Amino acid sequence: MKGKWGALFLIFALLAFQGCAGTTPPAGSQRLIPLKEANLEAVFEQNEGLEVTVEDAKEVRDFYRCGVQLKAEAEKLFKQKAYPEALKFYRASNDSLSTLLQYIDQDCAAYILFGETDILFFPNLLVADNELKMGLILQTMGREGSSQRCWKRGLTSVQKSLKAERTEWGLSLQEKLVSLLPPKK
Amino acid sequence: MSTQYRSKGLISFRIDTKESRETIMKFLEKDPVKVPVLLDKTGKVTRLFGVWAHPTSYLIDRQGMVRYRAVGLVDWTSLQATSVVDLLLREG
Numbered sequence: 001m002k003g004k005w006g007a008l009f010l011i012f013a014l015l016a017f018q019g020c021a022g023t024t025p026p027a028g029s030q031r032l033i034p035l036k037e038a039n040l041e042a043v044f045e046q047n048e049g050l051e052v053t054v055e056d057a058k059e060v061r062d063f064y065r066c067g068v069q070l071k072a073e074a075e076k077l078f079k080q081k082a083y084p085e086a087l088k089f090y091r092a093s094n095d096s097l098s099t100l101l102q103y104i105d106q107d108c109a110a111y112i113l114f115g116e117t118d119i120l121f122f123p124n125l126l127v128a129d130n131e132l133k134m135g136l137i138l139q140t141m142g143r144e145g146s147s148q149r150c151w152k153r154g155l156t157s158v159q160k161s162l163k164a165e166r167t168e169w170g171l172s173l174q175e176k177l178v179s180l181l182p183p184k185k
Numbered sequence: 186m187s188t189q190y191r192s193k194g195l196i197s198f199r200i201d202t203k204e205s206r207e208t209i210m211k212f213l214e215k216d217p218v219k220v221p222v223l224l225d226k227t228g229k230v231t232r233l234f235g236v237w238a239h240p241t242s243y244l245i246d247r248q249g250m251v252r253y254r255a256v257g258l259v260d261w262t263s264l265q266a267t268s269v270v271d272l273l274l275r276e277g
Binding site for chain 2: 046047048049050052059061062065113114115116117
């Protein structure tokens, strides 16, 4: 401290007061949730801020935040057409989300954290979107078989999501994935 | 702990989420604390920290890095808690 006792070096923030721990998501309603309510940008916005790395993730919800943040990075790289780098982030995002899905496997448009605070909770849909993008990247690399496998996995995830929550986002993703896969005979 | 470590450079505060000043004042009348209470009226701070349970405590080092997080009540007088704070205070 070198005598500068007044200097503000260490901050100890205590987020205290009443509240309750997060609760499990309620069963999904059958209302069609419009895209303006549930979309990728909104999910990113809710998870921006303090970065959670996979190494630091301890609680299941940390894996969600981490998976979303990795996906946000992947999306940036995808837009820049930095495909090999984007692929790494999509994979890392899916790894993190897959860990979470072992414990909480249901998507929910209003996952209650505490009090009246809820978030968009769409791990299955995010995995599906990651699979879609990874498939597109692998296709540009000439790896048709791998891309088809990605899209098949993506379709399974999006169907899981739609079972819990009917979203325009999910339906449009499902449509895209179906159009990319060969028609069933 | 706040009083004990203040002279060593520890700054502590509480952040209250989405509650009115009146509610907090009433609470503080019953349970007075010397730690400043900051108001997070819109819940933005809570969102940016990714808080999903109350209370959640964070220890932030001199470089502004979040080094420790504790979800749930913490006994800040315990050996475990004080040793972590001591460790961070010793860092340059």
